[in-house]
Structures are given as C-alpha cells and as structure tokens.
Amino acid sequence: MLLGVLSTLYTTAETGYLYENNENDNATTRCFKGVVLDENGTPLPGASIVVIGTTIGAGTNTQGEFTLSLRDKGFPILRASFIGYTPVEYKIQNNEHNNIVIRLKPTQSSLEEVVVTGTRTEKPLKDAPILTRVIGQKEIQALNPMDIETLLQYELPGIQFNYNSMSKLPEITYQGMSGEYLLFLVDGERISGEGSDHNPDFSRFNIDDIERIEVVKGAQSTLYASNALGAVINIITKSANRPFTGNVNARYGNNSGQKYTVSGGTKQNRFSSFTTISHRRRDTYTISDDKETERTVINPDGSITIDKSANSSTIRGYQIWDASQKFGYAFTDQFSAEIKGTYYRNKRDNATANAKTNDIFSNYSVNGKLKYLFNVNHRLDLSYIFDSYRKDIDYFVAGYTKKNYDNFVQTARLNYTGNFNDQHTFTAGLEANLEYLKHYMFKDSTNYNQQSYVFYVQEDWKISEKFNLIAGIRTDYHSQYHFRMTPKLSVMYRPVELLTLRVGYAQGYRTPTLKELYEEYDMGGLGMFTIHGDENLKAENSQQFSLSAEINKDIFYASISGYYNKFKNKITLAYLDNIEDGKSMPDMKYMNSDNAESISMEAIARVKMDCGLMLQGSYAYVHEKEEYKGYNLSMTRPHSLTFNASFNRKFGKVNTSVSLNGQWSSKLHTYSYYSVDNTITEYNYSPRTICTLNTSASFPRGISVGLGIDNLFNYKDKSADYGIQLPQQGIGFIGTVSINLADLFRL
Structure with a gap:
C-alpha cells in the first residue's frame, strides 16, 4: 500500500501545478539569488528562506546570501525568518533573479514563532488556539544545562523530578501528573523504552541536538492518543540551517559532568544533511545526611512513635555516546523526503563499590517522512518510525552481557491538511501502531505485543479575525480494548489586539501498558513480595476543562x-491483603481505582526591554488529593516558581550575556501508608531554592566561551528527600567553549 501511495505521489508531483499561472508542464529551472539583512543592513547568517507552496528552501551563509532553484514558471513568494525577528513574505517580481534584498526587523515578542504540536499544523504561536509553551534556543543557551531534567525544571513551574530508589533513575511529575500521563515526542513521533517506572529514559535526549521544545498542557488524546492525558512535550531536533553548518561544543562541570559534541551539515536548494555526534559522562557520587531526620509514625491504636534515621543516596554515573543523521531531498518543487537515524548507548555505573555488573541502555531508531504539496493550500504527509530500546546487564568481570529488557514501537501515519477559503483548515489522518515488549518483570521474561489503528479528523475554523474554533475527534481500534472515540473542542477569542482568551474541553484516554497488564515480578528475587499485573484492567478516561x-x-x-x-x-498500584509464610510484605497489584481529580493553574509574566534586559517569572499551583483515612498521600508540592533575568549587550564586535535562573518549591506536608503494620508516617519537606548563574561572550569568527556557577547558593538536599526531588550535592562550576566552523572559515 505504501509503495502504491509513493508511486502515485511521485507521478503527480512530476506533472502537478504549483501556481495558477503555469502555462504547461514543461517547467524549466530558474535560479534566484539574494541576501537577508537586519534593520541596520547587517547580514543575517542562518536565516531560513522557504518558497511558499513548495518543499524548496535554503539557508543564508555568513554573508547572509541564499540561492534557490525552481522548476516552475510562476512568480514565487518567499518567506524569510530568523530567531528574534518578525518573519517577512517577499513576492518575486518579473525578471527579478539575482538582486533580491529582504530586510527583517527585530520583534519584542516570541509569539511570531511557528509551532506545530497543538494542532499538527503550522501556526504562529499567537494564533494557536491551544496555549503552548516554547523553550527555544535562547532559553537553552542562557541556561546552558547538562541534561533535559535541569532544563525543564528551570523553565516549567510545577515540574518535579524525583529519584527512584529501585531503578536509580529520575521520574517526572508535572502539576500533579506523573510520567504515565505525559507524552514525550521527538520530532512529533513516539519513542520506545522505559527508564524508571512509566518514565522515558531522559538521558536519551541530548541537549546539544535540541532546537526547541514545545509543551502543550492538558489532554491531547484526540491527536496523540494514549499517555497524552496530562501534557505533550515535543522535542524538536536540529537541522542544517546554512549552506555549510559546523559546530564544536565542549562543556565541563566539576559536579554535573562533561559533554562534547561535534555537528555538521549542509542546506542546499534541494538537498540537506545534518550529523551530530556527542559524548557525555558523569561520575558516581553519594549524598549522605549529616544528622538524623525525625518522622512521626501514627500506629493503628492511635499512639505516636518517633522514627529517627540518617540516610545516604548514590547517584549513578554514566558514559553516553549518541549520534544522529538527517538527510533531506526535494525531488520536485512539491515532493520531498526526509530520513533520520539515531543511535544511543549509555553505560551506567553500578551504585555498589565492589559490583561486578553495569547497566547498558541502548536505542536506535529510523524515521522516514514524505511530503507532497498539491498546491499552496493542500498537503499530504506520510511518515514511518521504528524505535527500539533495550537494557542489558554487563557482567564485565565474566565477560558477557544479558538482555534484560527489549521494547520497540512502530508507527505509520498518513496525514492530510487542506486550507479552504483562508477560513477552514481541515486535518485528517490514518495511523497504525505496533508495540512489542520483552521484560524481566514478566513471568519467564516472556514478551507481549499490542496494536492500535486510528482515524482522526480536525477542523480549524477561523470564524472571524477575533474568533477561532478547533473541533476534533479520534477513533481508536485497540487489539484488546477495541473501539473508542475521543473528542476535543477549543475556542480562541481576541476581543482586542493585546488580549487573547482561550477555553477548551478535551477527553483523555489511556489504555493500560503491557507491564500493567502482564507483570508478574518477584521483587528483589527473594520472595519478599510479588507485583502482579491485571489482564482485566479497564482503560483510563479523563475529562479536562x-x-x-x-x-x-x-x-x-x-x-x-x-x-x-x-x-x-x-490505574494505581495497590497492596493486597495476602501476607503469607516467608513473605515480609503483602503482594501488590495494578487496579482501577475510584474517580480522581486535580486542579492546577499557571501564570507567566515577561518583560523584554530594548536595552537588552529580559525579566521573566512563572508560578504554578497544584491542588491534588490522594487520601487514605483522611490523610493526604500526595507527593506534589502545591506551589512553585521559576524566574529568569538576562542581560545581553554588544561591546564592539563582542556579544556578551549574563543570565540568572532560579527555581523555588514550597514546603510540603504529607503522609504515607505502610500496609504491613497499618501505620501512617508523617513527612515534612522544607522549601527549596536552586539558582544558576551563566555568563558568555561571543567573539568574531564564531568563537564563544562561557562560565557558570550551578547551584549558586550551595544548596544541599537531604538524602532522605530523594523521593520528592533529585538530590543536589552543592555548588558546581561550569566552563564551555563553542566554535562555529561556518563563521570561523566564513562559509
């Protein structure tokens, strides 16, 4: 079927029209040359030029110059864009070929940036009916994080990363939603693998390969199905943006590890290529409590016992190699293809000093995309991804490895987008998904698989200049849960130019994971207790306003x-009342619980001044109840803040920047229930403030250096608090060097 679609697309692309004033099918190649300048007439290297209604595009070189070749006879319209500048559309005039000059003006707002996650169609951020948060290159460079956990914590209030005591890997909670309700995508596609329980392996995401991150809060099951009940976090990777692209980056931190990246590529008229190779490493370290922590234990008879303990937590080190390769080619003005391959390998230290094994996590993926434009208003996309993730135990003393976990996903999607009368944007798609999982937590380490087949439609209706409405519905057929329809409705109203209001309703839908269905795991292998799955679990549903x-x-x-x-x-993991001889704890089992609810809010304020000063603050509040006998068991801090102050100034030919980023979390008073002896333990977590200071200077010919202080005020976590946050071991110092080879050699 796919081959038939490709053949049809290619044949149509060879004979199709692009502009209304085409005279015949025998189009000749025409070359267009020009330059992109800023408001002062200075060239803008790396600006993007796209021919509207085609798949043809180019990037500008060091002198801001670009070259385009078209096979059509019409008068094309170019769209020029650059980060921090307002995009411009430029119509080519008759006989205008070699002296095209496009000028861009700076914008005080980032709302002109184009986003794709909320609607699967390209829209300026200000016109997206679903509120979307973008973390762009400026934010990433200002913070200079080692990993995505650090980046998200400083940029999104309400995010908590804790450290799982069993897997020794981080887990995420975003405004009360844990990992199974947050869908992480890479370039719009699902990924395989589980790091800690119901969480992706966050080390897979290489900061140096990220162009931007689009975060869409709320239920997005209509477009993205299972796991998208809480938010979609779409990580969009870098591509070549110049005729020649080359970068060498190095980062060293005494606490947070080392990172070295080499990337290079080209963006020509019809061909593009981008390659990234990176190495990251961090040593194992241990955090120990200086004094005992006191906790109140409420016994079944109502009496009180004071528990005192001093703890230590070991944070495992790692050595990571990863690489990615993108190729793109436009066969015609309307038909293009892209293929991307990635590889990741993480050799993770064992936490025990005399251990004889290490963990090895690995992943590879292949992602192919085809795009065909019937004309400026109608587009067809075909995509396929194979993403495989596995975990091995490396018995390095004995000299062999054992496969412990193997998971892969395959997704094929055909998506149509059509624009009618500049008022209606219609999207429809077909999707097929297959997941395979072999897990050491399954009985006899066997394997299971599941499939789903999807049809979705969405209407984006621009009712007027002030009103926009999006309505959509998705139909899933799951191999076990059969048919399910999931609707959504979003309305955007702009009564005046400066104010935008949005209201939305969406249903969420999550089928149980293969682990929740089939797990049969003897925890620790010592007969202490067993974790059971349940093949009769019901799918989760949610309603969000x-x-x-x-x-x-x-x-x-x-x-x-x-x-x-x-x-x-x-779906929750609950204790069973079945303590038997030889067991120290009751078994646990995945079950459907009673109805639950949560309320959250988020506020953001930003001031960006002409002098180069930018101030930003974000606040999040979460009200979550998970009660047992009147005691709240929620581990979510109710209040959190992120704040940022940055200043950019040019001295002669040197660009300098200073950035102070911070995150604050409120205190938390909560409880835990231990079913073995029916006790309730009271926990009190103190407020927490972490800051980082970064400075950088960019010199002519593409050389940049940076110095930073991580955890500026030397905050040290208690080891006992690892269940609510990733432990910080104190102040750290960071040095970075970056060389832009295109600027260095003036290419």
Missing part, C-alpha cells in the same frame, strides 16, 4: 491558565 488569558503588548507579555481534570478508572 481549561481556561486561559494572554496579554501581549510591546515589551510586556503575561498569561494565566487554569485546568480541571476528572479521571475515571485511574
């Missing part, structure tokens, strides 16, 4: 958003 207001006026931006989620058949 959202409301937001956004103000954007010149240098000032602010938004506030609120979300209410109501869950049905929420």
